[in-house]
Amino acid sequence: MFLFAGGLISAQDRAISPNQLPKTAKTFLYAHFKGIPVSSAVEDREIYGVDEYKVYLNNGMKMEFDSNGNWKEVDGKHQKLPYGFIPVSIRNYATRNFPNTYIVKVEKKRWAYKAELSNGLELEFDKNGNFKKIDD
Known part of the structure; x- marks a missing residue:
């Protein structure tokens, strides 16, 4: 057998x-x-x-x-995340371009970051925190 x-x-x-x-x-x-x-x-x-x-x-x-x-992903489950660990450039971009929203989820990949906003938009950034695109 x-x-x-x-x-x-x-x-x-x-x-x-x-x-x-x-x-x-x-x-x-x-x-x-x-x-x-x-x-x-x-x-x-x-x-x-x-x-x-x-x-x-x-x-x-x-x-x-x-x-x-080391953190890889933080999912607030639709709650606002504390911003202290999110790269400043990502926080600033989200606050400046989407003033009535907040970050509810953030992922750190090898070459990029993804930040999901409270309005459902997903923002993509390079590993240095430079904005790349919106992925809805």
Whole structure:
């Protein structure tokens, strides 16, 4: 009988204590989301080790961190994000060009940033925070 061992190489999510997050992620949470309790933290493991961490806050916000604890995505779930960690050029562009909106989600990719506004527009920026296009 042949058994397929595919289960051994699949990703595994594991609930962890917020204290088990990398120091960088804990510092980020303390600096920008102080006073908002973490409802859950998840470690996403791949065969080579930790791939990323997902953190859910009591107010519904969700964030993803890389294996070193650097933020990759912060999703306010339609709530205004604190702007302290968002590059200044992105904050300024959004405030100047869309004055009656606010940033509700931001993603940091390898070569770009994406910022979603409260009106549903998605703005794309290069890795230096220079505006590239609107992606609605």
